[in-house]
Amino acid sequence: MSPEVETEALTRRGLMLVLSSPSGAGKTTISRALLKEDDNLVMSVSATTRPRRPGEQDGKDYFFVEPVDFNLMINRDELLEHAKVFSHYYGTPRGPVEDALSEGQDILFDIDWQGTQQLAHKARTDLVSVFILPPSTEALEKRLKTRAQDPAEVIDQRMSKAAEEISHWSEYDYVVINDDLDRCLAEVKAILTAERVRRTRRTGLIQFVSRLREGY
Ligand SMILES: Nc1ncnc2c1ncn2[C@@H]1O[C@H](COP(=O)(O)OP(=O)(O)OP(=O)(O)O)[C@@H](O)[C@H]1O
Numbered sequence: 728m729s730p731e732v733e734t735e736a737l738t739r740r741g742l743m744l745v746l747s748s749p750s751g752a753g754k755t756t757i758s759r760a761l762l763k764e765d766d767n768l769v770m771s772v773s774a775t776t777r778p779r780r781p782g783e784q785d786g787k788d789y790f791f792v793e794p795v796d797f798n799l800m801i802n803r804d805e806l807l808e809h810a811k812v813f814s815h816y817y818g819t820p821r822g823p824v825e826d827a828l829s830e831g832q833d834i835l836f837d838i839d840w841q842g843t844q845q846l847a848h849k850a851r852t853d854l855v856s857v858f859i860l861p862p863s864t865e866a867l868e869k870r871l872k873t874r875a876q877d878p879a880e881v882i883d884q885r886m887s888k889a890a891e892e893i894s895h896w897s898e899y900d901y902v903v904i905n906d907d908l909d910r911c912l913a914e915v916k917a918i919l920t921a922e923r924v925r926r927t928r929r930t931g932l933i934q935f936v937s938r939l940r941e942g943y
Pocket residue numbers: 748749750751752753754755756757870871873874905906907908
């Protein structure tokens with residue numbers, strides 16, 4: 728950083744980067760790649776009542792909870808949004824999101840259209856929503872099968888819900904097609920870079936600009 732640029736000019740509120748897609752289009756893959764390369768991005772770890780997949784870690788991939796505990800979280804207003812997806816409940820714990828935003832840290836969500844609508848209702852100015860489309864129905868099914876983490880009936884259920892999830896594409900700020908993963912990643916990174924310098928998030932600019940003007 729140039730010593731002439733006061734650090735106050737760089738302060739800003741964090742943003743909520745939401746990725747949604749039909750199951751298997753690549754949200755988890757894209758999220759992992761983004762988090763690996765970006766120190767100012769943290770993942771929102773959801774609570775869910777769905778069973779743990781092989782290799783998934785409690786507290787890292789999800790907080791795996793019983794339905795009774797999920798209901799308690801709702802009743803205590805501990806979830807920023809929640810929804811029933813593919814017969815299970817999923818929700819975003821509120822505390823880590825509020826802390827990240829106020830500390831100027833960006834937070835990444837892998838949530839469905841219902842959750843995105845709730846976030847848009849509660850915090851539109853903090854939200855940047857991206858819908859990920861698969862290149863084709865065949866590619867989507869192949870990805871779900873190749874991932875090999877769900878039984879055949881679960882894959883069928885997810886494929887049968889894909890059209891419904893896709894029908895919400897036009898509610899999103901950006902739409903990216905995950906055909907070539909590197910190109911898709913580059914597009915999501917470009918969105919994040921541009922949204923970080925959006926004027927309305929840059930709380931430090933007011934003082935910086937007024938000091939700059941005093942100098943003329
Ligand atoms: N561009 C791509 N080309 C080929 N395969 C891909 C691509 N992106 C992701 N995949 C593969 O597709 C499978 C599904 O990806 P992933 O688990 O990231 O999807 P998801 O959207 O997070 O699914 P879910 O909503 O079910 O959690 C994985 O095996 C992943 O490696």
